[in-house]
Amino acid sequence: QQQVKQSPQSLIVQKGGISIINCAYENTAFDYFPWYQQFPGKGPALLIAIRPDVSEKKEGRFTISFNKSAKQFSLHIMDSQPGDSATNFCAARDDKIIFGKGTRLHILP
Amino acid sequence: DAGVIQSPRHEVTEMGQEVTLRCKPISGHNSLFWYRQTMMRGLELLIYFNNNVPIDDSGMPEDRFSAKMPNASFSTLKIQPSEPRDSAVYFCASSWGTGRHQPQHFGDGTRLSIL
Numbered sequence: 001q002q003q004v005k006q007s008p009q010s011l012i013v014q015k016g017g018i019s020i021i022n023c024a025y026e027n028t029a030f031d032y033f034p035w036y037q038q039f040p041g042k043g044p045a046l047l048i049a050i051r052p053d054v055s056e057k058k059e060g061r062f063t064i065s066f067n068k069s070a071k072q073f074s075l076h077i078m079d080s081q082p083g084d085s086a087t088n089f090c091a092a093r094d095d096k097i098i099f100g101k102g103t104r105l106h107i108l109p
Numbered sequence: 110d111a112g113v114i115q116s117p118r119h120e121v122t123e124m125g126q127e128v129t130l131r132c133k134p135i136s137g138h139n140s141l142f143w144y145r146q147t148m149m150r151g152l153e154l155l156i157y158f159n160n161n162v163p164i165d166d167s168g169m170p171e172d173r174f175s176a177k178m179p180n181a182s183f184s185t186l187k188i189q190p191s192e193p194r195d196s197a198v199y200f201c202a203s204s205w206g207t208g209r210h211q212p213q214h215f216g217d218g219t220r221l222s223i224l
Contacts, residue, residue, distance in 0.1 A: 096154050
């Protein structure tokens, strides 16, 4: 059973565009929702995170939107840059972190 | 600051051999996590420790897998005997505490290939 569903699997965006990645979850016990970014040959690294008592969190070009009633959350990357090309994972945590399957993001120069 | 250090970075071995993966967490961190990453199953938690004690090993796939943390600065993940389906990238991560809002810091992984 996939507890955190992520889409799309891959995404191609023009430089300067907006990248949007969506995730959905079922377990209402989740109370922390981090996003991790992974470059080839490296481990995942925390990008940004949100708690469910907040509907939006913004850090620089990265924004998480959170809809608690729909049990959905999304990552928006504004002004996408080639350096953002990576695999991004949404995740949800109760006692442990459950990761989505990842979105391979490619920003065209 | 040194991050999480994993060794070896790559391991190629034949089926049936024993494999030992090593991890040195960030100094001061007291929680350590072992993950496995494959294309099919994504990133899966295998086991995690708090203060060197295993807390949850429900993700360990079979008895062939075992993990130890003899002290705060070292952990091993052992597979014996190894099988081709164990081929994956194995990550170690550490954090300060097990609080839900504590970020986990990942090493760069060990790419394991079982022939």
